[in-house]
Amino acid sequence: MNHRPRYQQIKQFISDAIRNQQYAAGDKIPTEAELVEQFSVSRMTVNKALRDLVQEGWLIRYPGLGTFVTPPKAESPLAEVRNIAEEVRERGHQYTSQVLALNEQAASEFVAMQLGIPLHSRVFHSLIVHLENQLPIQLEERYLAASVLPHYLQQDFTQKTPNQYLSEHYALSSMEHIVEAVLPSQHAKDYLKLDAHLPCLQVSRRTWSGERLISFAVLTHPGDRYKLRSVMSLTVQPSENLALR
Amino acid sequence: MNHRPRYQQIKQFISDAIRNQQYAAGDKIPTEAELVEQFSVSRMTVNKALRDLVQEGWLIRYPGLGTFVTPPKAESPLAEVRNIAEEVRERGHQYTSQVLALNEQAASEFVAMQLGIPLHSRVFHSLIVHLENQLPIQLEERYLAASVLPHYLQQDFTQKTPNQYLSEHYALSSMEHIVEAVLPSQHAKDYLKLDAHLPCLQVSRRTWSGERLISFAVLTHPGDRYKLRSVMSLTVQPSENLALR
DNA sequence: CTCAGGTATTTGTATATATATGTATATACG
DNA sequence: CGTATATACATATATATACAAATACCTGAG
Structure with a gap:
């Protein structure tokens, strides 16, 4: 064995x-x-x-x-999940970000299901656009249960990405990604400055620390401009609005 | 004897x-x-x-x-790479496929680089469309060095997917995926019966057996109809035609 | 009470032995 | 050149044994 x-x-x-x-x-x-x-x-x-x-x-x-x-350094298993700010800087480019929204909400049905928490419970929400040399490359919409990190809304996410902030408070241990090709939402069109006909990569990411589900994020990338590189297996999964029968 | x-x-x-x-x-x-x-x-x-x-x-x-x-789970994550035919059948749907091309070619610059073989060396090429209840759900374009599986061209890929055939002759041990959102190529438009404005998920997959690179495949999915589910980390990578400077 | 000294605990290190694989070289054959 | 043999030595895993060194704890002398 x-x-x-x-x-x-x-x-x-x-x-x-x-x-x-x-x-x-x-x-x-x-x-x-x-x-x-x-x-x-x-x-x-x-x-x-x-x-x-x-x-x-x-x-x-x-x-x-x-x-x-010993106190854990950056030696978490998610060392492979690169921070977008670091990636951009490693390419020798300028990284900036804008916080478009940062607030507290009642969990919608969708968010509650993703986070596995009761409907209408308090969640924190952030909407951030990440820029490489002034050019928007990722729109990050994130939700987490308010109980997970009570001071989330007080952070300055132009200095530290939400992912960095999470890693400092939890030893992140696993992730799940669902990847879709979509046409840009209104948000994406506005903030990524895309044409309506340009395809986008939309990555839905859930992050765990041990058994605890920490955060749910939707990352939108202009599809013709970026690729996502994976080291793992992918399985095909029908989307909800699939009409095959 | x-x-x-x-x-x-x-x-x-x-x-x-x-x-x-x-x-x-x-x-x-x-x-x-x-x-x-x-x-x-x-x-x-x-x-x-x-x-x-x-x-x-x-x-x-x-x-x-x-x-x-070599154990399947602990060290080979490919148990999770599901066969598309099995996935479709597990959903209780009818799986069929059409072989659109099956031939020998001289490796182009792109293919030679992907497979790590000399330019113009002999490669086998297959183009197959996979259908779920008659509806095209994946276009699979695959390349492999002719030396890897000399009888590749003699197979009937309506009975057995190329991936199945590979697995029977090699213990596949690792994969790399690059995922893009693109507008459909002419091929994809024709064979997946897509509109020009519909975004597609394009997955470039390379498969290894131990240290040996076996195969390179480009899988195209209608983006609004399917999702790809991953259990691993993704890192953003700029595409070649990125013009940021 | 403090302090020296012994003892138990725990890690650090060294040696020897057995087993199985990794690698290199030389040789021979068709 | 690829196949096959023979030989030799190197490396990696695991066990057993022994002793050294650092720390904590307890105890008896003063």
């Missing part, structure tokens, strides 16, 4: 527990002796796993005391 | 055993020493066979541990 080297499985187990926040920063994790017991391996195998995790920056160890979780 | 090279016979024997489920995913297969015994050959011959099977994605090896059948 399990074919990978034992020490790698142990590494996985521990780093998973840290990502899931079963161990918080500063927590003491089990001793080598306890892990030997738990995994039925020799101490040197456990030691190899822990030394690796120290090397990778997950843990810090003190002889006589134990092994402790 | 059989005068194929010994190492190929060994490859065949092992990959057959995997296909026959004599070894399940994650199972440990015999060590080189044991196979040397069994086939009465030198270790280097066994080693050549096993290295090939690793390259083709069937096996994964660890020094000191052994050789294991």
Whole structure:
């Protein structure tokens, strides 16, 4: 069944527990002796796993005391999800953004379903346009339950993208994307300065921290100008307004 | 008798055993020493066979541990890449397909670059439209190096999708997708029966088996009718014709 | 009470051994 | 040149054992 080297499985187990926040920063994790017991391996195998995790920056160890979780750097599994501001700057271009809306709403049926919360419960909403060399490249419409981040509305999102702000408060662990090609909505036409006939890429993204659903965002890109690169599998899914029968 | 090279016979024997489920995913297969015994050959011959099977994605090896059948879930996310025919049938709809083109070509600059092969080398090309209840839902244009699957052109792709055919001959291990929203090409307009102003989802997919790049395909979907669901991260990437400076 | 010293706990490190794969070289054959 | 063999050495995983070093805790002397 399990074919990978034992020490790698142990590494996985521990780093998973840290990502899931079963161990918080500063927590003491089990001793080598306890892990030997738990995994039925020799101490040197456990030691190899822990030394690796120290090397990778997950843990810090003190002889006589134990092994402790180090504060998580940018080393979240979503390191692969690049921040749009960083991407733009890496291309050597100027990044700016405009906050078009930032307010509190009662959850509509759609938003409530996406976030898995009761209808009409309080949600925060933001609408931001991201610009590369003054040219709008992404329209970001985001919703999150008010209880998730009570000070969301006080943030200045021209300085820090909502995604950055979320990452600082939650160890984001998984995402789901649904990608569609659509004609631009009125919003998109206005703020991305698009013609009505230009196709747009619309990405609906939900973000989890462990089991907790944190945020729902709709990202709209001018389709002829940007591509989305994925490292994973895609499966075809019929849209709601599909009339096939 | 059989005068194929010994190492190929060994490859065949092992990959057959995997296909026959004599070894399940994650199972440990015999060590080189044991196979040397069994086939009465030198270790280097066994080693050549096993290295090939690793390259083709069937096996994964660890020094000191052994050789294991590549597991489907943990390390190959492609279990989630659904076959379009199966997806349609799971929705209780009728699946059909039409082969619009099936031929051999010299690799164009674009195709050669995508497949990482020399310019003008021989490639197979197929153009297939997939239909759900008679309605075209995907246009699949596919290229692969002729050396990868010499009998590709002899297949009946109304019975078996190219992807199915590939999976039977290679343990597909990774994919890369680039997703764009575009207006339909002439091909797409003709075969998907779309209006010129309807946005399309265009998915460029490259498929690997281990380290080997197997195939390049462009899948076009009517954007208002289908969505693509992804379970992974996406990063924005500028397209070639981006004029920002 | 403080302090020195012993003890238990925990990690750090080193060595040896067994196993299995990774790689390189030389040779031979058709 | 590709196939196949023979040999040799390197590398990676895992176990077992031993001892060193850092820390915390307890205890008895003063």
